Amino acid sequence: MSGHSKWSTIKRAKGATDAKRGVTFTKLGNAITIASKLGNSGDPDSNPRLRMALEEARSVNMPKENIQRAIDKGLGNLPGQNLEEITYEGFGPAKAAFFVEVVTDNKLRTLAEMKNLFDRSGGALGANGSTAYMFKKTGEIKVSTKDGNSEDEILEIIDGGAEDVEEFDEEGKAKYLVYTDPTSFSSVLDYLKKQEFIVESAEIIMKPTIFTEVTDKEKAEKVLNFIEKLEDRDDVQKVYANFDISDDLMTE
Numbered sequence: 001m002s003g004h005s006k007w008s009t010i011k012r013a014k015g016a017t018d019a020k021r022g023v024t025f026t027k028l029g030n031a032i033t034i035a036s037k038l039g040n041s042g043d044p045d046s047n048p049r050l051r052m053a054l055e056e057a058r059s060v061n062m063p064k065e066n067i068q069r070a071i072d073k074g075l076g077n078l079p080g081q082n083l084e085e086i087t088y089e090g091f092g093p094a095k096a097a098f099f100v101e102v103v104t105d106n107k108l109r110t111l112a113e114m115k116n117l118f119d120r121s122g123g124a125l126g127a128n129g130s131t132a133y134m135f136k137k138t139g140e141i142k143v144s145t146k147d148g149n150s151e152d153e154i155l156e157i158i159d160g161g162a163e164d165v166e167e168f169d170e171e172g173k174a175k176y177l178v179y180t181d182p183t184s185f186s187s188v189l190d191y192l193k194k195q196e197f198i199v200e201s202a203e204i205i206m207k208p209t210i211f212t213e214v215t216d217k218e219k220a221e222k223v224l225n226f227i228e229k230l231e232d233r234d235d236v237q238k239v240y241a242n243f244d245i246s247d248d249l250m251t252e
Helices: 004-013 025-039 048-059 064-074 107-120 150-159 182-194 217-231
Strands: 084-091 097-104 124-126 135-144 164-170 173-180 198-208 212-214 236-241 243-245
Touching (some): 025 048, 025 064, 025 097, 025 236, 048 064, 048 182, 048 198, 097 107, 135 182, 150 173, 173 182, 182 198, 198 236, 217 236, 217 243
Parallel strands (some): 212 243
Antiparallel strands (some): 084 097, 084 124, 097 236, 135 173, 135 198
């Protein structure tokens, strides 16, 4: 198992599937506010980043009033904290590289929290650029199969502009992780919907390109526990890591 693309599978295996783990309404509201602010628009048709944030919010049944309030904050129509988007880079357990996306109203508080978490993990917070070169910004769309021939479906997905497709099994059902260039993300997403694939999630991620192999079970558990601690912070939006843990090690 490697990095971000399999982290959701690991969480299911560990029994941490409730929405409070990693995806809270607070996090989603902050993401919507930032998207509205940076895109200077509350219209998802003209603001692709807002469109992605709304897709994620609706996937966990975030109330419409919460969504609208977050948009209004971003457009300056409601009073509220001045949110900023920041990224942190560093090395955690087993020297795995981490890239963390944060939205905060207090940079000093968040910096202190991040430094403390990395230090306590046995790792260290790094400077900008210390791990970013190990990741590539990529569109990732998770879709369910149409219950057809997987080979035909993969070819169909690639025909829609995907750069790469990973097939995997989840609870006995075939699913795909579809990777795209960020500039073609929206068009590929629209294509998949038109082809009647069931879109379960869609986001721009930092996909690892250089991996750190973790072969020790104790270190693997420390890496996964560290990710959970990061994701438990409401300021933290997304956590990406370049660990490579074998499936055999996870099932021992």
